[in-house]
Amino acid sequence: MSASGDSIVAQLRTRASSLGFSTFGIAPANARPDLPQKLQSALQSGWHADMEWMEDTQDRRKSPQALWPEVKSVIMVGANYAPEENPLARLVDKSLANVSVYAQMRDYHDVIKGRLKDLAGLLARRTGAGVKVFVDTAPVMEKPLAEAAGLGWQGKHTVLLSRDAGSWLFLGAIFTSADLPASTPAQEKCGTCTKCLDICPTDAFPAPFRLDARKCLAYYSVEHKGQIPLEFRKPMGNRVFGCDDCLAVCPWNKFASATRDARLSARQTIRDAQLGDMLALNDSRFRAFFAQTPVKRLGSARFLRNCLVAAGNSEDRQHLPAIERLLSHESPLVRGMAVWALRQLAQAGEAEAQRARTYAAEPDPEVRAEWSH
Known part of the structure; x- marks a missing residue:
């Protein structure tokens, strides 16, 4: 050296x-x-x-x-x-539209x-x-x-x-291209702890140090372009962008101090976003609300898709007017998840009445199939 x-x-x-x-x-x-x-x-x-x-x-x-x-x-x-604060605490409040920590800034x-x-x-x-x-x-x-x-x-x-x-x-x-002196490599220090594997709501880890995106909520809510598969909708809870569970539960976080970098600190408006407000966003308001954040790249249709899953999981019938409005959204992603959310919250008669009004005119086969799930 x-x-x-x-x-x-x-x-x-x-x-x-x-x-x-x-x-x-x-x-x-x-x-x-x-x-x-x-x-x-x-x-x-x-x-x-x-x-x-x-x-x-x-x-x-x-x-x-x-x-x-x-x-x-x-x-x-x-x-x-x-x-x-530990983001796991925000999963309990179903009125929140929970955005992963890295995307709140x-x-x-x-x-x-x-x-x-x-x-x-x-x-x-x-x-x-x-x-x-x-x-x-x-x-x-x-x-x-x-x-x-x-x-x-x-x-x-x-x-x-x-x-x-x-x-x-x-x-x-x-x-x-410079040949610089190397640092000492880090050694793995997880020991016998498996908290990050155990907390995963979809068992996305086939083994320690291995992640299967086909079961990962972060993948489905951020990368996936189609409808959220049926088996992952209930586990999504109120997660509308990403999933922090495996990160947030790690015992090593106890040594971490909250960032003091203003540009890497959460925007309170996003951290505390209410699900009802998010369901009301049209494309222009979505782009303005999430300007300069990773969420904006998702696009408003996929974001509404995720919010409708959260609404279906909310047990809150106050979301029904917004859900019914989104049954006529231009995107089949949104219409399909609106059908699912409606069927989670509406009474049988209410759901059947909506089906009678919308099913015959629905051109997308995946959306039509949602009425049968």
């Missing part, structure tokens, strides 16, 4: 801290030769559900060198976004990427080396690389765990 290398790393570490990153580390680009096999195994098992982009990018995702042959070192940084891609570019610029100026920055927008396996860089370890829920931030870390990566 050269003195000049140590000096550059010290400058980078100091700058990273001033930019708001709570953790910093460096891994050799070839630190994880096991990644190609692990990725292939997961894809062959179908755990990626219908996220075809994971298969399409497999060749570039399997190693840093496959993405950029010139890379020698990978700088990994983490930003703490720990909430002020400004889109972390925008926040982290600007800071990464600053840090990468410092490295480029000091060394003349090539740099590329990534924030979950390219085929990079950030969590294993962060583990190799010493930021933390992948827990049994597959999320990176940190002694200082628990499960609440946003990750960013800088690939560089």
